Amino acid sequence: MGRGRKRHFSWKSHAEIEKVHEKLQKYYDNLLQLPDEEKAQFWDALRRELPNSFRFAGSKSHAIAVRNLLKERYMPEIVKIEHADGRKVEPPQPVPWYPNDLAWDMTTPKNVVRKFAPFAAFQKFLVSETSIGNISRQEVVSMIPPLVMDVRPGMTVLDMCASPGSKATQLLEMIHQGEEARIRKFLRAFAKEDGLDLGVQTEEELEIDEDVDSADDGRATGLLIANDADYKRCHMLVHQLKRLSSPNMIVTNHDATMYPSIRLPSEPGKPDRPRYIKFDRILADVPCSGDGTLRKNINLWNDWNPNSALGLHTTQIRILVRALSMLKPGGRVVYSTCSMNPVENEAIVAAAIAKCGGPEKVEIVDCSNELPGLKRRPGLKSWNVMDRSSRIWNSMQEVNEFLQSGERTNMPGKLLETMFPPPEGSAGADLPLERCMRVYAHLQNTGGFFITVLHKKEEVKIRPDEPKSASTAQPDGSRDSPATDKPSDVAETPDTAAQAPAAASESETGAGEPRVDENGDGEQEPTPPHGSKRPRSEEPAQLESQEPKKPRLENGSEQSEAKPQPQARPGRNQHGQFEEPFKYLSPDHEVLQNIKSFYSLSARFPQDRFMVRNAAGDPTKAIYYTSQLVKDVLVENEGRGVKVVHGGVKMFMKQDAPSADVCRWRIQSEGMPIIEGYVGENRVVRLRKRETLRKLLIEMFPKIADGAWEQLGEIGERVRDIGMGCLVLRLEPDGTEESFMERMALPLWKSVHSLNLMLPKEERAAMLLRIFNDTTPLINRALQKEKQAKIDQHEKERRAGENGEKAASNDAQQENGGTTAAEDPAMLDDVEDAPTPEGMVSD
Numbered sequence: 001m002g003r004g005r006k007r008h009f010s011w012k013s014h015a016e017i018e019k020v021h022e023k024l025q026k027y028y029d030n031l032l033q034l035p036d037e038e039k040a041q042f043w044d045a046l047r048r049e050l051p052n053s054f055r056f057a058g059s060k061s062h063a064i065a066v067r068n069l070l071k072e073r074y075m076p077e078i079v080k081i082e083h084a085d086g087r088k089v090e091p092p093q094p095v096p097w098y099p100n101d102l103a104w105d106m107t108t109p110k111n112v113v114r115k116f117a118p119f120a121a122f123q124k125f126l127v128s129e130t131s132i133g134n135i136s137r138q139e140v141v142s143m144i145p146p147l148v149m150d151v152r153p154g155m156t157v158l159d160m161c162a163s164p165g166s167k168a169t170q171l172l173e174m175i176h177q178g179e180e181a182r183i184r185k186f187l188r189a190f191a192k193e194d195g196l197d198l199g200v201q202t203e204e205e206l207e208i209d210e211d212v213d214s215a216d217d218g219r220a221t222g223l224l225i226a227n228d229a230d231y232k233r234c235h236m237l238v239h240q241l242k243r244l245s246s247p248n249m250i251v252t253n254h255d256a257t258m259y260p261s262i263r264l265p266s267e268p269g270k271p272d273r274p275r276y277i278k279f280d281r282i283l284a285d286v287p288c289s290g291d292g293t294l295r296k297n298i299n300l301w302n303d304w305n306p307n308s309a310l311g312l313h314t315t316q317i318r319i320l321v322r323a324l325s326m327l328k329p330g331g332r333v334v335y336s337t338c339s340m341n342p343v344e345n346e347a348i349v350a351a352a353i354a355k356c357g358g359p360e361k362v363e364i365v366d367c368s369n370e371l372p373g374l375k376r377r378p379g380l381k382s383w384n385v386m387d388r389s390s391r392i393w394n395s396m397q398e399v400n401e402f403l404q405s406g407e408r409t410n411m412p413g414k415l416l417e418t419m420f421p422p423p424e425g426s427a428g429a430d431l432p433l434e435r436c437m438r439v440y441a442h443l444q445n446t447g448g449f450f451i452t453v454l455h456k457k458e459e460v461k462i463r464p465d466e467p468k469s470a471s472t473a474q475p476d477g478s479r480d481s482p483a484t485d486k487p488s489d490v491a492e493t494p495d496t497a498a499q500a501p502a503a504a505s506e507s508e509t510g511a512g513e514p515r516v517d518e519n520g521d522g523e524q525e526p527t528p529p530h531g532s533k534r535p536r537s538e539e540p541a542q543l544e545s546q547e548p549k550k551p552r553l554e555n556g557s558e559q560s561e562a563k564p565q566p567q568a569r570p571g572r573n574q575h576g577q578f579e580e581p582f583k584y585l586s587p588d589h590e591v592l593q594n595i596k597s598f599y600s601l602s603a604r605f606p607q608d609r610f611m612v613r614n615a616a617g618d619p620t621k622a623i624y625y626t627s628q629l630v631k632d633v634l635v636e637n638e639g640r641g642v643k644v645v646h647g648g649v650k651m652f653m654k655q656d657a658p659s660a661d662v663c664r665w666r667i668q669s670e671g672m673p674i675i676e677g678y679v680g681e682n683r684v685v686r687l688r689k690r691e692t693l694r695k696l697l698i699e700m701f702p703k704i705a706d707g708a709w710e711q712l713g714e715i716g717e718r719v720r721d722i723g724m725g726c727l728v729l730r731l732e733p734d735g736t737e738e739s740f741m742e743r744m745a746l747p748l749w750k751s752v753h754s755l756n757l758m759l760p761k762e763e764r765a766a767m768l769l770r771i772f773n774d775t776t777p778l779i780n781r782a783l784q785k786e787k788q789a790k791i792d793q794h795e796k797e798r799r800a801g802e803n804g805e806k807a808a809s810n811d812a813q814q815e816n817g818g819t820t821a822a823e824d825p826a827m828l829d830d831v832e833d834a835p836t837p838e839g840m841v842s843d
């Protein structure tokens with residue numbers, strides 16, 4: 001932040017929109033049972049703009065390092081900034097209930113931070129770290145569900161409605177918690193034998209709990225399946241999750257109401273008994289009407305109507321029931337929405353528990369001791385339902401009496417018994433719905449959210465759906481049906497989903513546009529006015545029609561193991577997209593053997609988890625790596641209709657090499673953290689002081705030939721002597737330089753004449769800013785040379801024209817020695833995927 005800049009400002013209030021909605025206010029004033037003095041605070045908060053919030057993402061130690069920058073470099077400047085009237089601006093604050101101060105919010109609006117000069121440095125930091133995934137711009141309330149899931153390393157986790165992926169990112173971080181230290185501890189035991197130098201023990205290594213996820217020599221064994229019904233949104237999800245470079249994650253594209261059972265390999269000697277995954281934890285962050293997001297999606301003040309909630313009710317029940325059926329006994333499902341409407345919240349919880357056999361099978365977990373500091377309100381035990389014409393109904397019985405009265409004006413539309421509180425005397429009447437958590441905008445200046453944690457006590461039987469709409473319901477309003485079905489869920493049979501015809505699907509009610517989050521901060525966008533174009537999210541009803549009809553089982557529910565799907569065009573999925581298959585390479589494959597010997601790769605790194613994405617199973621361009629469990633899932637479910645959109649971390653990329661004895665497979669930066677600890681010392685360069693790193697970051701191709709290596713400080717001699725090709729650059733700070741404390745490994749390519757740190761441009765720029773507080777533009781000398789050559793050529797032609805001479809057309813090209821960096825757009829836009837200039841001219 002430059003000195004002498006203006007540090008005070010004024011800004012305009014939130015967009016001018018009348019934040020009044022009579023029916024909305026009437027409904028919630030009556031329903032939420034807030035004390036009178038709080039009602040005003042509640043509505044005032046909903047009318048105010050939402051604070052800016054963000055979370056430091058990635059591994060804990062890395063996230064803490066980036067967080068410290070905020071605290072130590074940017075906060076001292078931010079606290080000096082003043083409003084025009086001399087008041088200090090409110091600086092960002094850590095969210096009190098989020099562990100390790102890793103989540104923050106600030107009341108200064110985004111556009112002010114973006115535009116007002118005193119925030120410029122902070123804004124640059126936010127943008128830079130967000131672009132590489134170290135900061136996740138996420139609504140504070142959206143961070144709650146993963147925190148109450150109690151995910152631990154080694155667990156299998158499903159996020160059923162995951163896009164754009166902010167919660168899935170949190171879940172994935174949890175699966176990998178402590179992994180780096182565990183691997184180092186494991187490798188340290190063999191360091192001497194393997195000729196590895198692991199340096200001093202880190203604090204994290206000393207804190208390791210031996211019992212946690214140590215089965216795979218310290219590598220994480222857990223699994224996250226992130227799913228979304230919308231194909232395009234699946235790709236947003238992939239983009240978000242890829243930043244964590246996890247080999248333990250796959251992304252699938254299914255309607256969560258009938259999520260397929262995921263097969264596992266049979267036990268040895270029992271090939272005829274297939275096994276299916278039962279998850280330890282499931283997140284059902286379902287599509288909802290989204291009225292908890294009124295502060296962000298201000299159009300909802302115009303568009304809100306009770307139909308959205310009514311229309312999504314059945315889908316929400318089916319998603320939650322499906323979640324409970326795929327859960328291990330003893331496991332947890334977290335159900336959440338950003339709606340305040342009990343029809344989408346407590347009603348769903350009650351209906352799903354009833355459908356799974358009641359509170360003996362599934363209980364609501366009391367979370368009052370979790371997340372101390374989070375202000376919340378208990379779930380509702382009684383509520384009423386607003387129908388499509390905004391009429392309020394207290395019970396299904398009341399609806400039925402109205403229908404039986406013969407009155408034909410002001411019909412309520414399709415209301416369902418499950419939308420109302422469980423009637424007195426029914427099994428669900430005593431459910432401790434107060435254990436559900438409601439977060440309102442005024443409690444701690446956030447959006448609104450609903451969260452419930454469910455614990456599956458024992459295996460459940462799914463009751464078949466009873467299509468009881470207003471027109472078919474029993475006059476007595478009874479909700480319980482005879483339990484005619486037989487046990488549906490054991491791990492050796494596919495899970496069954498509640499697939500009986502939905503009592504009121506979206507298409508029937510004509511309501512219930514699911515909200516979607518287009519802007520990627522984990523929350524949802526406003527619903528378009530009824531009857532307007534659908535949001536990009538697919539409507540579940542539509543999805544169902546795209547799926548082949550599932551065979552109906554005796555018990556009334558349907559088998560949901562996915563079957564091979566008819567495809568629109570050969571080799572393409574139903575969206576016309578080409579999904580390449582996942583083919584694992586044999587450890588004996590010559591390419592792997594070559595890689596192994598070139599990098600002196602330790603035999604302690606698994607050799608049988610490398611995979612390619614083409615039907616022939618040939619390593620042509622990229623080689624990916626996955627965990628064992630991801631491999632099992634991909635292999636076992638191939639051709640079974642499980643639509644996997646993404647899986648595996650890109651580990652090796654093929655590129656031209658400067659000589660025949662150089663391995664043509666370089667380590668890709670995203671695979672580097674996974675494999676670096678196993679690479680032999682012959683391919684390692686160590687760097688302890690930060691100065692040389694600055695040169696490597698700013699200059700794309702620093703020279704090493706003709707004695708230029710001397711400019712490379714402490715690594716100069718090593719890079720002069722080491723063989724060409726891909727190297728592991730180990731940053732091992734000696735602890736003497738502030739802001740250079742974090743261990744890291746980066747891919748470095750050595751060519752005949754130069755080096756190249758194989759990192760994407762954003763990553764380089766972010767490291768420069770983080771470590772050196774430097775915003776120097778990156779220098780690509782090859783590109784500069786090329787540009788200069790073009791200018792010279794142009795000048796020559798101009799002069800030749802002036803002199804009436806013919807210009808020599810290829811001069812500039814020849815001067816440059818053939819193909820140059822500037823000819824390859826990939827090289828300019830994405831350094832990571834680009835070979836070095838020498839690599840390209842195959843010398």
Ligand SMILES: C[S@@+](CC[C@H](N)C(=O)[O-])C[C@H]1O[C@@H](n2cnc3c(N)ncnc32)[C@H](O)[C@@H]1O
Nearest residue numbers: 161162164165166167229255256285287522537
């Ligand atoms: C509330 S958003 C999820 C937000 C996400 N959990 C996050 O934290 O970033 C709901 C998502 O559900 C998806 N969706 C809607 N209907 C679905 C269905 N039947 N099955 C699976 N996903 C569905 C939408 O595409 C949308 O991405």
